[in-house]
Each structure stands twice: as structure tokens, then as C-alpha cells.
Amino acid sequence: MGAATALVLSGCSGGGSDSATSTEAGSSTSVQVDAAAAALLPAKYKESGINVAADMPNPPMEMLDENQNPTGFDYDLAQALGAKLGVKFTFVQQTFDTAVPSLQAGKHDIIMAGMNDTVEREKVLDFVDYFHAGFVIVVQKGNPENITRILDLCGKNVAVQKSTVQGELLEGYADKCKAAGAGPINLVQLPTELDAQTAVRSNKAVADVVDASVGTYAAETAGDGQIFELVKDAEHPGGYNPVYTGIGLLKGNDDLAKALNMALQSVMDDGTYAKLLDKYKLSDFAIDKAGINRASE
Structure with missing residues (x-):
């Protein structure tokens, strides 16, 4: 699949609705917008949505189904985050070793590619950590x-x-x-x-x-x-x-990091996070709270 191929996640667009539909394990479930998290999201993302650099396939984090549509733990988690924030996430194929340069070039807003949060990477990126293995x-x-x-x-x-x-x-x-x-x-x-x-x-x-x-x-x-x-x-x-895995975004994008972190905590609190981990047999790698830049912990 070409690097420019856009793969759109379901989620409600900005404004107007208090819930969004997220597909989980083949069934439809309602994930409520978290008003506090959505309020932190910078206006430009409410208008354009969030563009995600994703290295596919990288099972079980990012995968493609028989119709070449995205699936996997990162995809489903992004759906839930999009529902919490009231915006659409768009997954775009980007090879792992070019993901950071693509952010720096303005092609993407965040990376969701099973990327480990390390002290060295934190010199360039901030990480909203959601996994530990x-x-x-x-x-x-x-x-x-x-x-x-x-x-x-x-x-x-x-x-x-x-x-x-x-x-x-x-x-x-x-x-x-x-x-x-x-x-x-x-x-x-x-x-x-x-x-x-x-x-x-x-x-x-x-x-x-x-x-x-x-x-x-x-x-x-x-x-x-x-x-x-x-x-x-x-x-x-x-x-x-053992290291943390996180959503990567460029340094200085603090409001987006805070919004994603609060949305992640909300996904944890309502039980969606645990269900998604169980769906992909990843429960052993759960974390107990959302956090930013935890590489040194």
C-alpha cells in the first residue's frame, strides 16, 4: 500500500454530538465524548481531525484485514480516542524508520506504530504512553x-x-x-x-x-x-x-499531548482499554494510568 493511502477511522466530527460509534470486535458500541478532554484539543484538530502515521502491517498493533482496511490494537485504540475527543482520526501508511521525519515535515500529527518511548527519542518527541512491555x-x-x-x-x-x-x-x-x-x-x-x-x-x-x-x-x-x-x-x-510504548508527537505540541492523555485516561476509566487489550491478548502489557514521557520511570 502506498505511503499516501489514507485510511479513515470512524468517529464523530467536531461539534454537536455527545457520543460516537466505535467498532469493537465486530460489534457496535457507544463511546461517550469526554467533554474535558475535547476542550483541551486545539481548534485546528477539531476542524481537520488528526492524521496518524502508522506502520502497517505490524501485528497485532497495526494490521490490514482481507479488504486492506486497517485493524489492530492501535487502530481500535485510536477509534476510542477519536470518539472521546469528538474528532476523526485518519491512519496513513508510513514506514517506521521514516515516521519521525514525516512528523517533522508536517505530513502527520502523531505516530501510532507501536513506538517505544525512550530517553533518546524524547529529545525529539513527546509520548502519551499506553503500553509497557x-x-x-x-x-x-x-x-x-x-x-x-x-x-x-x-x-x-x-x-x-x-x-x-x-x-x-x-x-x-x-x-x-x-x-x-x-x-x-x-x-x-x-x-x-x-x-x-x-x-x-x-x-x-x-x-x-x-x-x-x-x-x-x-x-x-x-x-x-x-x-x-x-x-x-x-x-x-x-x-x-521493559519499556513504555506511546503515541508520538512533536515537542511543543503540548495541548494535543494533554488532550490525548486525558482521552486515554477516560478510555481506561470506562473499561474500553481493558476490553481492547483482551481482544488482542495483550492484557499482560497494560498500564494502570495514562502518562506522558515515562521513559525514565
Whole structure:
């Protein structure tokens, strides 16, 4: 799908209505506008809606259905936020490694692409955090290379999506690999997460290191759970280096950040957030409150 393809989320346009219809798990449910959150939203978004840079497909966060329409946890969460704010969200395909430049160029208002909130990224972006998870190692079913921990990846080809925190994490293991008498991890950096999974399936990489939410979904659903499995590291049962995931927006857009944060809290308070997490089997990665720029917590 081309980068200019616009994918429109349902939600009411600004003004006039006190509720909006959001599609959840194939049924229609009413999500009430949160007047306080909507009042914080800058006027220009009430008029034009919110344009979202989304890296699709990146299951289960962003996916495309059989008709090439968007779905996934981020999509459904954005629907609920749009209903709370009384505006329309428009999802636009944008590759992960070009999402930040696209914001800087004024092509999009926010990023919803399963983007991790890190101290380094907070130099450029603010994040409205909605998720907390570590990284996991995904291998072929049966674990033919007997990978049990990150150091078992030393000297081997490991797939990651380009411009992700996972790549930075693995690069940081060079000294530990050397101390273990092995070569550095050979990163196979690919455009999309699905490309990384394909590399594992085709034996071009022994593993894919990815967010726990994405890895868990792949292990459970690909080939009805018969293609991948997760490495169980006893020292890191919840994954490696747990971090927050958030909605990214440019520094200085404080009113939009506050409006999104309040809308997110409202989605949590009315139970919609928990239902969406359960729909995509992501409940283990829930956070207990909305927050902005929590990378250092």
C-alpha cells in the first residue's frame, strides 16, 4: 500500500454530538465524548481531525484485514480516542524508520506504530504512553538452534526491524559476546517486522528480537501456533528491558499531548482499554494510568 493511502477511522466530527460509534470486535458500541478532554484539543484538530502515521502491517498493533482496511490494537485504540475527543482520526501508511521525519515535515500529527518511548527519542518527541512491555526472542518452532538467552545469539544472524530499539539493544552486547568467546550479534535489519519474521522462517536468521506484544502474537497465531515459539529465559521472564510504548508527537505540541492523555485516561476509566487489550491478548502489557514521557520511570 502506498505511503499516501489514507485510511479513515470512524468517529464523530467536531461539534454537536455527545457520543460516537466505535467498532469493537465486530460489534457496535457507544463511546461517550469526554467533554474535558475535547476542550483541551486545539481548534485546528477539531476542524481537520488528526492524521496518524502508522506502520502497517505490524501485528497485532497495526494490521490490514482481507479488504486492506486497517485493524489492530492501535487502530481500535485510536477509534476510542477519536470518539472521546469528538474528532476523526485518519491512519496513513508510513514506514517506521521514516515516521519521525514525516512528523517533522508536517505530513502527520502523531505516530501510532507501536513506538517505544525512550530517553533518546524524547529529545525529539513527546509520548502519551499506553503500553509497557519488554523484548522477546522469537525462533522457529522447536527452537532448532537451542537459543535460551541473548548471549546464545552471539555470532549468529538475528533479524530486527530497522530503526528499532531492539537493534540498539543487541548492538550493546558486543563486549559481552567477546567476553563469552564469541563474535558479535550479526544484525539483519529489515524494513518491516513481518520481513524479520520471514527471515526466521526462511533460515536467513536464527531469531527475531521484537516487542513482547508482537512476538507473543506471532507465536500464538502464525500457522495456528506451529511456526514460531518464544525463548523462555528464566532470568528475564517478562522480557528484556521493559519499556513504555506511546503515541508520538512533536515537542511543543503540548495541548494535543494533554488532550490525548486525558482521552486515554477516560478510555481506561470506562473499561474500553481493558476490553481492547483482551481482544488482542495483550492484557499482560497494560498500564494502570495514562502518562506522558515515562521513559525514565
